[in-house]
Amino acid sequence: MTTEKLLLIALIGTSVCLLLRAVRPEYAFFAAVATGCLLLMPILSEALGVTETIRALGERFGVSDAYAAVLLKMIAITYLTSFGASLCRDQGLSALAGKLEFGGRIAVVACALPSLVTLLETGVALLEGGFS
């Protein structure tokens, strides 16, 4: 059901974009963005089950909910930046796409740093406890 919906949206969006590109190229970009949003909506509602499973797994193995939240946040950042970057690249602006991806990477690292600090502190505490 979902796959057929996606296929239809993608095909119709492509034909609309091609039509607009022939008439007025600047509107083809808007049509591409609209198609991307329309495509992502059903995918996201499907992916809700995946995030629920990740959270449930974290609870099951006693991992703090904060870590699952960080993981999901990083996934969301990657998703958004790749969406924007591919749209930019489609319009021939690969320089902008590269900068957007770079920004996404920085944001992901910034998200991951607190967890890394916690990990290092745990290791240091373990070592100090072991040698004293």
Added chain:
Amino acid sequence: MLFKVAGVGLLAAVIVQLLKQNGREEVATVAAIVGLLIATALMISMLSDLLETIRGMFSL
């Protein structure tokens, strides 16, 4: 929503063409810019929908 963008684009193209044929170049430019603004507003509302969905899904 996609067809709204397409309709705005085609309508703007027709209006600009008509105005240009009637020799009103400056009005045609204004019409083209207004069409672009309408399409941008449509696109931004769709993008905000998408962002809201993502925010709700990842519960950020």
